[in-house]
Amino acid sequence: MRSKVTVVGAGNVGATLGQRVAERDYADVVLVDVIPDMPQGKALDILEAGPVLGYDSLVIGTNGYEETADSDIVVITSGIARKPGMSRDDLIRTNQGIVTQVTREIVRRSPNTILICVTNPLDAMVQLAYSVSGLPKQRVLGMAGVLDTARFRTFIAQALGVSVRDVQAFVLGGHGDTMVPLSRLSSVAGVPLPKLLSAEKLAEIEQRTANGGAEIVNLLKQGSAYYAPSASVLQMIDAILLDKRMIMPCSVYLEGEYGISGLFVGVPAKLGARGVEEIIQFELLPEERAALQRSADTVKELVGVMGI
Ligand code: APR
Secondary structure: OOEEEEEEOOOHHHHHHHHHHHHHOOEEEEEEOOOOOHHHHHHHHHHHOHHHHOOOOOEEEEOOOHHHOOOOEEEEOOOOOOOOOOOHHHHHHHHHHHHHHHHHHHHHHOOOOEEEEOOOOHHHHHHHHHHHHOOOHHHEEEOOHHHHHHHHHHHHHHHHOOOHHHEEOOEEOOOOOOOEEOHHHOEEOOEEHHHOOOHHHHHHHHHHHHOHHHHHHHHHOOOOOOHHHHHHHHHHHHHHHOOOOEEEEEEEEEEOHHHOEEEEEEEEEEEEOOEEEEEOOOOOOHHHHHHHHHHHHHHHHHHHHHOO
16 A cells, blocks of 8 residues: 655645655655645646656645545644744744644544654744644654755855765754754765864854755745755655665654753654654764753743743
8 A cells, every 4th residue: 555645734845745755656645735725736736747757646635634544644834934034933823823733633533643843933843743642752753954954965065066965964953043053073975074164164154054044035035945845854754654764863852862851852863664763862062062952942942932
């Protein structure tokens, strides 16, 4: 039987993700949105690209949840996106209501699903989905680190004139201004990054990475990034559905790892068929640890605002 991936929110991130998953040809796709007829229209359009591109994925659009039953993976992208001048945190009140309602509907029909949250403010929304869903911590996670790392890798590759494939990069922490891009643990073809770029250039790239989302928001004028975000979610879905055991930074529930407890924060995790198979831990320098703690404190504050 084919796997089933449901994407809630058929906006920019959700519809692009639906397209990317359909093109992988290993799962059927359900697109859910509150706008009448819109997910149905987008789903039909993606379905009709199948004969041209050679995939057989079934793609269904709906305004309800019956079609989502027994999904293997559900991705939540529903919510409002940032406008210029807004931080991810400004979205919290509206998106709290949306993520709560969506999570309830999903889990009722797919109690064995793995839930990937994309809605911002990311780490707080994953925490909310975890708390509402009652799912085990291995099956609730958030997409942020893959995207932040992708941005970091793009800028490093550009600065050095090398292939993005040669660049391994590392980002820890919450998905926000306090994220911690770690040049010390990043490398190009195995060579540590600090040996290849000056401290000034590295600081500039780290800063651009942390502001990567805002840079796109300011250029687009309406809406926020979606090509790289949807590609990043696809990599997580690949790792889970194909049981690849890939290690990538994700927002996961920490219970003492990195000295943080009871909070979703971005750290390296091994993703496989069961979801989060393992949280990868390693020694941080004192200043890196402090930066991660500051990032976690910001997430904690937002979680407090939601009252969960
Ligand atoms: N149920 C289902 N869909 C909903 C609901 C709901 N309760 N509320 C809103 N939506 C839908 C909207 O109708 C819209 O089509 O969610 C979609 C969101 O799409 P966009 O506005 O295009 O936003 P997008 O760019 O896809 O970003 C979605 O991901 O990256 C984050 O910050 C971003 O939180 C935002 C989310």
